[in-house]
Amino acid sequence: MPTAGKPRFLHAAQIARYVEGRDTSRVEEVVRIAEAVAAANDTAFNAAIFAERLQSDAALLDRVKARMAAARSELHSFANGVPQLLVRMGKVVQVVEGEDLYGGGVISSLRERH
Numbered sequence: 705m706p707t708a709g710k711p712r713f714l715h716a717a718q719i720a721r722y723v724e725g726r727d728t729s730r731v732e733e734v735v736r737i738a739e740a741v742a743a744a745n746d747t748a749f750n751a752a753i754f755a756e757r758l759q760s761d762a763a764l765l766d767r768v769k770a771r772m773a774a775a776r777s778e779l780h781s782f783a784n785g786v787p788q789l790l791v792r793m794g795k796v797v798q799v800v801e802g803e804d805l806y807g808g809g810v811i812s813s814l815r816e817r818h
Contacts, residue, residue, distance in 0.1 A: 713741045731758045 716737050720726040726733050735755045742749030757764055782790060782799045789800040 709741060709745055709747055712745060713738060716741050731755055734758060 717728055717734070720733065720737050721728040726737075728734060728737070732755075735751050735758070738754055739749060739751055741747075778797075779788070779790060782797065788802055789805055791798050791800055
């Protein structure tokens with residue numbers, strides 16, 4: 705997927721997972737999401753090649769593992785517990801605790817801290 709489409713794909717994948725309850729750990733589901741994003745943005749997309757890369761591209765797997773490790777490390781360096789969210793605003797990183805995240809106060813909490 706072209707770099708410009710990555711934020712759109714991530715948004716669509718998160719909606720599929722957390723709103724629609726789709727199993728985004730399945731290759732087929734990720735391919736469906738990518739196909740929809742590509743079609744909505746008039747972008748060429750080869751589902752078979754994408755699916756193959758998801759299943760067998762060692763370099764991609766290494767990048768994914770490195771990103772996951774970095775995210776875990778950063779998350780643990782700021783706080784413990786789940787659920788929580790790190791929000792980067794410029795050079796400032798803030799922790800959004802679970803109560804704020806699920807209690808509806810995320811935006812006001814971030815504004816108060818900034």
